[in-house]
Amino acid sequence: MKGLYYRITTSQDEEKFVFQENEPAASPSDYHVKLQVKACALTPINTKLVSALYQSKEHVPVGRDVAGVILEVGPKVSFFKPDDEVVGILPLDFVESGLCDVLWVHEHNLVHKPDKVGWVEAAGTIRDGLCVYTALHSLAHLAPGKSVLVPDGASPFGTLAIQLSHHTGATVITTAHSEEDKQYLEKIRPPVARVIDVSKGNVNLTEKGMEETGGLGFDIIVDAGVMLYNTEDSHTKPTLLPHKHEIISLLAVGSHWVTREQHLQLDPPDSNILFLKGASLSYLNEETWSLSSSQQGKYLHILKDVMDKLGGGILRPYLDEPVPIYEAKVFMEMVQRKDVRKRLVVQL
Structure with a gap:
């Protein structure tokens, strides 16, 4: 074969x-x-x-x-x-x-x-659904009434994260990396609360996010990767990924941050802010379930629920x-x- x-x-x-x-x-x-x-x-x-x-x-x-x-x-x-x-x-x-x-x-x-x-x-759908289910339910404890930020919603993972959050009764805000992404996200039903266009690189995500949450921050943030530090060409070639400091600033008290950035580095001031907010940080590794057989029943239950x-x-x-x-x-x-x-x- x-x-x-x-x-x-x-x-x-x-x-x-x-x-x-x-x-x-x-x-x-x-x-x-x-x-x-x-x-x-x-x-x-x-x-x-x-x-x-x-x-x-x-x-x-x-x-x-x-x-x-x-x-x-x-x-x-x-x-x-x-x-x-x-x-x-x-x-x-x-x-x-x-x-x-x-x-x-x-x-x-x-x-x-x-x-x-x-x-x-x-x-x-099966893999992205597993990742979204793991991030929102297993790690972030998604519940009705929560506010959720999904950076880069016009992606296979982001789209399912928006839909599962909506189904649970959460309020969803997302970011768009291009005009095409923005048009796609605005057509999602039920509609997201706000689509923040970051494609031009002149939008302050922290300011916009705080404005949408009344200054309280988000209960759950699920990223698709973050920028760890500013590089020399970050001004001439702006990245579309949110900076880790933007994510930390947007977290509410008692919130959950689920990241897919496996090389995330937190300085003592970053840890202190998380401590003061009582926020938790979880890493989303899509291979966790296949690497551990101790929870095979739960894994199969998630796959069945996704289907x-x-x-x-x-x-x-x-x-x-x-x-x-x-x-x-x-x-x-x-x-x-x-x-x-x-x-x-x-x-x-």
Whole structure:
């Protein structure tokens, strides 16, 4: 079976993503199911993480968010039967690419796909939905009446964060990085309380955020990355990411800040402000669930709830047009460079 793989060690002239033929594997255990893949989402590879985990490997499989039909089940499989439509996230140590036609997957990595949900929508929502659910419910304890700031709402993660916050009864404010993003965010229903356009670089996010919250700050802030310090070219090439000091200034008393910035550094004055506000800081690592098997039941419950909300129209993913398999390598290179805004899904 042919699949797409990421080459960990590459020279300057070598391609980072290559198609490779692999022999079809047999069922690894009695708890595995044989899955015919119908769609697979393309998400960036954490190169530092895979380089640290797979020091002895040359290639890492691409595509872990899959949706498809079950062809066979192992003798001890209890959750599924043949012809079931499922969706799931392949484990971090999975050896085959999600772009292969057929895979053997452990049943604890899959949940049922709602009948009214398409393959592309299911595969393109499952990971972002898991991240949003983890950030807002598991880490930030989202509740009705809370005020939520979602920087860069016109992104796959930001869109679902806005929708899940709205569904819970929170007030949502977001930022737009371009005029196109602003138009998209203003069409979201139910509407966000305010879209702050930061594309021109002349907007004071702290001032605007405090104005919208009556000077109280936000109960929850979920970022997609932050700027740690000002660089020499920050004035000539303004970044669209919020500065960490802007985020800290916008936190309310007893608030929650969930960040995806793994290299966040807080100076003593920053920590002192968080202490005075009684605010909490959490790190959102999308691989946490797959790295820990102690809460597998909770993990599957989240995946099922994401699919239920997708089927009920509560979550509506920010997807691009489906990508054919023969163009997967080109588009994966774009995804890795973060040259695309919408979630890309390969339709098999």
